[in-house]
Amino acid sequence: MERHKVPRTKELEFGGPLGALLLLILLPTTVFYLLLVCRTEQASLLSLPLPLPTLHSLWNPQDLALVLGWMGLQAVLYMLPTGKLMEGIPLRDKSRLQYRINGFHAMWLTALAVGAGLAAGLRLSYMYDHFLQLAFSAFLVAFGLSVLLYLKALLAPESKLALGGNSGNPIYDFFMGRELNPRIGTFDLKFFCELRPGLLGWALINTAMLVKETELRGSPSLAMILVNAFQLLYVVDALWHEEAILTTMDIVHDGFGFMLAFGDLAWVPFLYSLQAHFLVTHPQKLSLPITAGIIILNGLGYFIFRGANSQKNTFRRNPADPKVAGLQTIPTATGRRLLVSGWWGFVRHPNYLGDLIMALAWSLPCGLAHILPYFYILYFTGLLIHREARDERQCLKKYGLAWQEYCRRVPYRIFPYLY
Numbered sequence: 001m002e003r004h005k006v007p008r009t010k011e012l013e014f015g016g017p018l019g020a021l022l023l024l025i026l027l028p029t030t031v032f033y034l035l036l037v038c039r040t041e042q043a044s045l046l047s048l049p050l051p052l053p054t055l056h057s058l059w060n061p062q063d064l065a066l067v068l069g070w071m072g073l074q075a076v077l078y079m080l081p082t083g084k085l086m087e088g089i090p091l092r093d094k095s096r097l098q099y100r101i102n103g104f105h106a107m108w109l110t111a112l113a114v115g116a117g118l119a120a121g122l123r124l125s126y127m128y129d130h131f132l133q134l135a136f137s138a139f140l141v142a143f144g145l146s147v148l149l150y151l152k153a154l155l156a157p158e159s160k161l162a163l164g165g166n167s168g169n170p171i172y173d174f175f176m177g178r179e180l181n182p183r184i185g186t187f188d189l190k191f192f193c194e195l196r197p198g199l200l201g202w203a204l205i206n207t208a209m210l211v212k213e214t215e216l217r218g219s220p221s222l223a224m225i226l227v228n229a230f231q232l233l234y235v236v237d238a239l240w241h242e243e244a245i246l247t248t249m250d251i252v253h254d255g256f257g258f259m260l261a262f263g264d265l266a267w268v269p270f271l272y273s274l275q276a277h278f279l280v281t282h283p284q285k286l287s288l289p290i291t292a293g294i295i296i297l298n299g300l301g302y303f304i305f306r307g308a309n310s311q312k313n314t315f316r317r318n319p320a321d322p323k324v325a326g327l328q329t330i331p332t333a334t335g336r337r338l339l340v341s342g343w344w345g346f347v348r349h350p351n352y353l354g355d356l357i358m359a360l361a362w363s364l365p366c367g368l369a370h371i372l373p374y375f376y377i378l379y380f381t382g383l384l385i386h387r388e389a390r391d392e393r394q395c396l397k398k399y400g401l402a403w404q405e406y407c408r409r410v411p412y413r414i415f416p417y418l419y
Ligand code: NDP
Pocket: 247, 248, 249, 250, 305, 309, 312, 315, 316, 336, 337, 338, 339, 340, 344, 348, 349, 351, 352, 355, 387, 391, 394, 395, 406
């Protein structure tokens, strides 16, 4: 095999080309189905047939321009020479890419721009009124971007391809993503999409839902405030710790194709905001004890999530850091060690556990009468179980016997004594 040439992908995920094709259809359908259900009075997943919008009513050039304008604004903020430059982890050819870490600045500048717009009379509730059209536009952008990424990857040298997106089957590779770190000059398309337009878009949509609720009922409800505050904390946290994304599976392992482009640009902003969306038309009253309980639950989830992620990131960056130096570890043949006490000795994915506890706290303000606002935690449990299994396979390959030893000493994957 020629040096840096990427081998054909043999182990196919998501059921191979057929699974990828089904997901290409299923993911957009799911978003639309849930958004349509959310806008019905019963908000019941079984209330079929749904009043289906026509394609003509979904297509609105102004909304497409808004989505593109939003992405353009985020791209300009991404290119500002603020923040620090960080290196990603070494690539297969041992080179390292540089990334500009200025997401937190972008968030503040976006908040200022939105605040100024609101003060000048911007009607943010337009987003609620045109939600389906905006979602449709985001689909088109994600699909268009995926096509461009696929074509770009055809011209890229083999050394730039992701190991998982080179099966030779165009549907599978289009879905999984062929190129690992597609860039235009220094503009990293995957890194940009992972945390900027979609994540900030999610916070913007939540705000728009709060504004809409205020227009309808005079003031935002406690439930809406909780959902907004919890999810804003999550977004702010992700941007504050932006550099942590450089070691995630998405950046290190997965190519940039439809799966990530659609996830980042359409799925996250339009579905993760489902609880706030639901509350606009299905108001909930929360008692103070219940509110306190939900806040404590979110705090507990955040404590575990942040504690676990920070502990691993600190350890990976500098194992001699006094915050982690006292933890027990297992040596591996690669020279890297695995934590086996602290959060990572509790379960093998404590960060997923914390994330799922928060997910529950985001749904509870929507009451117990509907399953729809619980979609996020149900889907997220599935996603993290699947992600955990993928990660375990990769860690077993990477660390072999040391990983087996880790699994023996820390037997539970995500939920202590359960799984
Ligand atoms: P993780 O942060 O869980 O990283 C997994 C990697 O950590 C492994 O590949 C291994 O890499 C390292 N690792 C595993 N065990 C140990 C150990 N005992 N000691 C030291 N290192 C270890 O990856 P994710 O990208 O899946 O998750 C990051 C965060 O993002 C999580 O909090 C997750 O919940 C969240 N997330 C949120 C999503 C959302 O949609 N809201 C979607 C996906 C993730 P190595 O050894 O090479 O360092």
